[in-house]
Amino acid sequence: MTPYGNAHRFFLRTVASQGVISVEDAQKLLDNCNSDEEITVKDVVKAVNDEIKPYQQEIKIATDEFTNDEVVVFLSLGYDDATKSQNVFSATELEYFRILLEQIMTTESRQVSGIHAMNLVSKMKSSFTKSDAEKLLGTWCRMRYLDKDQDNYALGVRAIHEFEGYLHQNMPDSIEECCLCKRIVFRGYNCPGCPMAIHTRCLRRYLEKVNKWPCCKIDFFENQLESMTERSSRLAQSETQQLDTSNRSDDATELDPTQNTELTQDVEMSQDVIPEISQRVTRKRKRT
Ligand SMILES: [Zn+2]
Ligand SMILES: [Zn+2]
Secondary structure, X not given: OOOOOHHHXXXXXXXXXXXXXXXXXXXXHHHOOOOOOOOOHHHHHHXXXXXXHHHOEEEEEEEOOOOOOEEEEEEEOOEEOOOOEEOOOOXXXXXXXXXXXXXXXXXXXXXXXXXXXXXXXXXXXXXXXXHHHHHHHHHHHHOOOEEEEOOEEEEOHHHHHHOHHHHHHHOHHHOOEEOOOOOEOOOEEEOOOOOOEEEXXXXXXXXXXXXXXXXXXXXXXXXXXXXXXXXXXXXXXXXHHHHHHHHXXXXXXXXXXXXXXXHHHOHHHHHHOOOOHHHHHHHOOOOO
């Protein structure tokens, strides 16, 4: 194997600055490094990981559930309890991201609308405005922490791998594992029959052999997926409205007078407040 050198350093720099690149582009990058020996993405990832592990960073080859491409992802896994931040997010950003993450994971479609995402700032302890949120949402899409599909936000490949441990630990009830590969499903389908979760890619691979759903073996039809995709996009929009409406009445009875004054002064605010996570979990999809 090629010793750790310029090719490795160049590879690390590129992946770290871009966050996510396709395995194909990564290989091209290495081919252009003028090394005498042929050098593979897999070998470089392994060697680089040995170097960056002490800094709680990792490079992973993964499947992007959005595009179904093989990608190289740069992960920042360190978290500092004292400053409540990690390498990429400040404490405030991390607070917003976790609220957004929980919201995304507890809605059936695993997506939230743009308006809903911005309204979540009202749940924050730190001072953070909607326009701060809007800017950050754009940055996170570029960094692939989020993916924007029409007007809805879903988790991007980077968040999926960086926050997998966090989700297992903190939100075990909100995650579903793929019936084939047992990893968390962020983007995929629920079987119309049983309704186990499954990654799009795992399902496709299975369908090459058998034209049935792998979990309960009911017949598979292509239009089942189309209607589910349509439904999930519509759902992300309507869940937003439902949450906002149902909460307005919940809040009226619970608010203390000081908060109430604040809210009447700022009508927009009162519409933004969303229920606590526990309330949302009870409204969570019932799939089992
Ligand atoms: Zn799977
Ligand atoms: Zn099934």
